[in-house]
Amino acid sequence: MRLHLWLETEDGQIFGLGRAQLLAKIAAYGSLKKAAEDLGMSYRAAWGKIKKTENVIGSKLIVRSGPRRDGYELTDLGKALLEAFDVWYGEVERMALERARTLFPWPIEGFGRDPERSSEPGTTEVDSG
Structure with a gap:
């Protein structure tokens, strides 16, 4: 069994498993570039997904961290x-x-997950979200 769940408004998709995986990878690597590469997507696509969600909800999910060009960390809202x-x-x-x-x-x-444990971004394939 596999489920595809996401949140959307009239403006389009806000959040889904793909964005959850992306945020989890950003948190793990401290890098949007590395997170995108690990998930097999371009930096531009990853940035676009983050920006789309931020624009729809009106708040930042990630902020720059440190002096590195691609260094990012999750905001409190991104973590929540x-x-x-x-x-x-x-x-x-x-x-x-x-x-x-x-x-x-x-x-x-279940498909690629232990149904007794909570959902873990990064343990299943990336969807369009």
Whole structure:
């Protein structure tokens, strides 16, 4: 079983697993460039996703850190959004997996995640979010 969950408004997608993975990688590496490379996307695409979300919500998710040109860290809002999405995604995924197992006559397994643990950005493939 695989779920695709995201948040969007009339202005388009705000946040999904791809953006969660991107923020998690930025937090881990302290670098937007390294985060983008690790996820197989261009710096420009990664920057565009971050800027789209920031423009729609009206707040920064990342800020420059240190003297390095590509050095970034998550803002408090970026950290809170990542954590909230993780909790929400994990809860929905566990509930959906449990329900699917009661409804369908074949074995249902999660896709690349341990259903007993919370969602972990970076453990599944990047989607368009």
